[in-house]
Amino acid sequence: VTFVDWEDLHTPTLPSARSLGEMIGWWADALARGAWTFDVSTGAWAEDVERMGEGYRFNPLM
């Protein structure tokens, strides 16, 4: 799975996850750790990068 930054097409894109399953596993972990929280009253997400797992915290797919 590759991340593409449409504002920076000169930087080569590299695979950022081995599979969609791996990426979705990171998403689930981010939810479980409270790194991603959903505000039911506003319908908006919030992100706390510090709570993310070390293995994917700086991954561009996250």
Add this chain to the structure above:
Amino acid sequence: MPDLAILGEYDARLREAGVPVDEWALPGLSDEQIREALAGLGLALPAEARVWWAWRNGERETADRQLWRPWRRGLPLEQAVAQYRQSRAVAKQGAEGWDDKFGAPSGFPSSSGTVRLSLLLTAPSRRARRRQ
């Protein structure tokens, strides 16, 4: 590769968090609908992308709302195909030494960037977020 168990588990977590999945998600596509969406494109959809769109066909489009996670919106397959066609047209205009590799499934490098079929769309970009 994602399977329905992984996706179902993530779906359950979203619901626990209060995300209105049923209201915001578009129903998954049948094999026939996926074939129709890709007709004439010359792309063979990877198995995991097929599982993804068969599970849910992205999310209903609204201005400032993301269903699956912060910052990114899940594209319906037809919208991903439209975006792919547009990117391919732009790349074709700018490409030097154009050849028939244009329809390669994994996309191809060109002077205008890379053409790919996207599952998710980021808005705003991570860079823009860091500036905020």
